[in-house]
Amino acid sequence: MNIDGLIENITNPALLFFILGIFSVQIKSDLQIPESSSKFIAAYLLLAIGFKGGQELAHTSINTEIISSLGLGLVLSACIPIIAFFILKRKLNVHNAGAIAAAYGSVSAVTFVTTIAFLESKGVDFGGHMIATMAIMEAPAIVMGVLLAKSYNKEKDTSEETGQGSILKHALTNGSVLLIFGSLIIGALASQEQAADIKPFTNDLFKGFLAVFLLDMGITCGKQLSSVLKKGVFPFMFAAVMPFFNGLIALILASFITNEPGNLLLFAILGAGASYIAVPAAMKNSIPRSNPSLYLSMALGITFPVNVIIGIPIYYQVISYLV
Numbered sequence: 001m002n003i004d005g006l007i008e009n010i011t012n013p014a015l016l017f018f019i020l021g022i023f024s025v026q027i028k029s030d031l032q033i034p035e036s037s038s039k040f041i042a043a044y045l046l047l048a049i050g051f052k053g054g055q056e057l058a059h060t061s062i063n064t065e066i067i068s069s070l071g072l073g074l075v076l077s078a079c080i081p082i083i084a085f086f087i088l089k090r091k092l093n094v095h096n097a098g099a100i101a102a103a104y105g106s107v108s109a110v111t112f113v114t115t116i117a118f119l120e121s122k123g124v125d126f127g128g129h130m131i132a133t134m135a136i137m138e139a140p141a142i143v144m145g146v147l148l149a150k151s152y153n154k155e156k157d158t159s160e161e162t163g164q165g166s167i168l169k170h171a172l173t174n175g176s177v178l179l180i181f182g183s184l185i186i187g188a189l190a191s192q193e194q195a196a197d198i199k200p201f202t203n204d205l206f207k208g209f210l211a212v213f214l215l216d217m218g219i220t221c222g223k224q225l226s227s228v229l230k231k232g233v234f235p236f237m238f239a240a241v242m243p244f245f246n247g248l249i250a251l252i253l254a255s256f257i258t259n260e261p262g263n264l265l266l267f268a269i270l271g272a273g274a275s276y277i278a279v280p281a282a283m284k285n286s287i288p289r290s291n292p293s294l295y296l297s298m299a300l301g302i303t304f305p306v307n308v309i310i311g312i313p314i315y316y317q318v319i320s321y322l323v
Contacts, residue, residue, distance in 0.1 A: 014117060014211040018308060021218020022225075033216035041213045043179060045113050048202040049131060050180040054187020055195050056128025066129040068257045069267075070136060076253075076271055077137035080246055081105030081144040087242075091234045094152045099283045099290035102145025103299050104242060107137045108273035109176050110217060111307050115269045117210055118312050119262050126262030128184075134270055135181045138278050145279075146286045176277050217304070224301030227293055235294065239274075239302035247272030247307075247315060251322075261319050268315040272307050274299035 024031040060066070081101040088097035112134050119126055187195070195202075228236050250271025254264050276299040283290050 012118075012121065014114070014207065014214050015308065017211045018214035018218040018221075018305070021215045021220075022222040022305070023218075025219055025222025025225075032219060033212065038213065038216045041209050041216070042110070043175075044209055045206070045213060046109060046176060046179045047183045048206050049113055049116060050183025051187035051190075051195075051198075051202050053128040053131030054184040055190065055192075057132070057184065058128075058188040058190075060128060065258050066127070069127070069129055069133050069254075069263070072250075072253055072257060072267070073133040073137045073270065074140055076246075076250055077105050077107075077140040078144050079105075080271065081141050081148065084242065085145070085148045088238065089152065094149050095287050095289040096291055096294055098145045098149025098152075099279070099287050099292075100145075100238075100295045100298065101148060102142045102283065103276065103279040103295045104246065104274045104303075105137075105141030105144060106273075106275035106279050107134050107141075107270050108275055108299070108304060108307070109134070109180065109277065110213070111269055111273045111304060112266065113210065114214070114308050115266060115312055117207060118316075119265065122316075124262045124265075125260070126266055127258075127260065128187075130263055130266045131180065131184050134266075135177055135184065137270060138177050138275070141275070142279060142282045142286075146282075149287050149290075214308075217300075221301055221305050224297040227297035228301045231294060231297070235298050236302060239298040240306055243272035243274070243303050243307055243311060244314075247311060248318075251315060251318065255322055259323055261316075261323050264319045264323070265312070265315055268319075269307060269312065272303075272311055272315075274303040276300040276304070 021031075081104065084104045085097050085101035088100050092100070116126070228239065247268040248271075251264060251268040254267035258264060276296055279299075280292055280296060283292070283295070
């Protein structure tokens, strides 16, 4: 692996702010970003990415690669939870195994956004359809995780919502999914002149807001790290190793569809990511006996920093050998 590439990624200002956030927690600093500001920045990042993706999509004709990419996204989001569930079920109960499987089959929008910023810093293009691919991967993973947990649960729990329609509703009406899909459609409908009017907002401010948001994410991750370590070796190892397995499988499968480095990297990170926004909201009602502190701390405390700090440059180097 190219060590210079890894060093360049680690010295990226946005990533350094993320590391600063983790460090601030370890030294027990009172540094924090107001929750209202954090929510606004998260919404802004999804809006900007969705809008720019829609603009790209508007100037791209529907072709085999786009259709295949959407299909691969659905396949990954349905299959990854199955693999994860049967690994997790060996050490954890079916409730936690199902919830964690759903998280790892789903996607991390923030990791995806960070990867796009990485690609832009490298001057590497990517297809607007990858935004749509990310958005459609949320629901199948949640449904699959819930179905697996219920299928292998020998005890009936009337507090759980059993209707598939209810599960789908939680997955599809999640704010992050709705915002990214809505922004994608709006971006596709807007003309180039209309898009230019808000370009200072959607483009010029993006990296600055991302740096602040990653600082906040670093603080949150730093708080979650201790929670993972208290759960034992197995959850920690799963959260650290599973992303690379999923990411490399996604990358290999995507190489049969496209040879564009940007699209390949995004596929790798879609496979490697773990949801800590949409999945907890859905699991709260669908698998109430699952432990949120377990799958949240695994996805956010371990998998997210592993992907952002190490995963992205590693996948990028692998792609450089493949393409």
